Amino acid sequence: MVTVLSGSNRKGSETLRFAHQYADFLRKHTDQEVKVLALEEIPHDYFFPEMYSSKRQAASLRAVQDEYMIPAEKIVYVTSEYNGGFNGALKLFLDACSVREYSATFKGKKAALVGVASGRAGNLRGMEHMTGVLNHVGTIVMPNKLPISRIEELIDDNGDIVDTATLSVMEKHAKEFIEF
Numbered sequence: 001m002v003t004v005l006s007g008s009n010r011k012g013s014e015t016l017r018f019a020h021q022y023a024d025f026l027r028k029h030t031d032q033e034v035k036v037l038a039l040e041e042i043p044h045d046y047f048f049p050e051m052y053s054s055k056r057q058a059a060s061l062r063a064v065q066d067e068y069m070i071p072a073e074k075i076v077y078v079t080s081e082y083n084g085g086f087n088g089a090l091k092l093f094l095d096a097c098s099v100r101e102y103s104a105t106f107k108g109k110k111a112a113l114v115g116v117a118s119g120r121a122g123n124l125r126g127m128e129h130m131t132g133v134l135n136h137v138g139t140i141v142m143p144n145k146l147p148i149s150r151i152e153e154l155i156d157d158n159g160d161i162v163d164t165a166t167l168s169v170m171e172k173h174a175k176e177f178i179e180f
């Protein structure tokens, strides 16, 4: 199973559009099950001072971790650029998961990174930081990371990604990750 994690918890995030598009490309090229996990759509009741005890982990988060993180052999992290790094909600989510079933959640898994940004950097710096975090927890990151910049110029009035060069590079990246 492959999970595509949309790493922005902002309501109506652009990152989720790119996550769905990436998932569509994966489904086009593999028969494996592909699930999209959107941080903006999950309950947000797992942020409290006792959250770092496995016994106190929120039941809502446990259910998300059990459905999307633990069974996934591969995870695509689609990361939005927030203040020159990846969205803090994503780090909070990873930290909150890490207190229970650490190995089953992260160790030996393969990850692909996609950066999404309004600016020119395509979250390159955030993806580098994310690589360090994922390596720390035992996840193997595909060396080819995909920065997507100036996203407002790639989307039409309906919110569809219409830039052909971007679609093409996303599909190529998804195919590479299937082989990885």
Ligand SMILES: Cc1cc2nc3c(=O)[nH]c(=O)nc-3n(C[C@H](O)[C@H](O)[C@H](O)COP(=O)(O)O)c2cc1C
Residues within 6 Å of the ligand: 008, 009, 010, 012, 013, 014, 015, 016, 080, 081, 082, 083, 084, 085, 116, 117, 118, 119, 120, 121, 122, 151
């Ligand atoms: C708090 C905040 C900080 C942001 N910082 C950056 C930034 O440093 N560089 C950048 O290119 N875009 C930045 N953005 C724009 C996001 O990259 C942009 O909103 C994009 O749509 C991805 O985020 P989203 O998935 O939450 O929509 C920021 C947006 C917010 C809300």
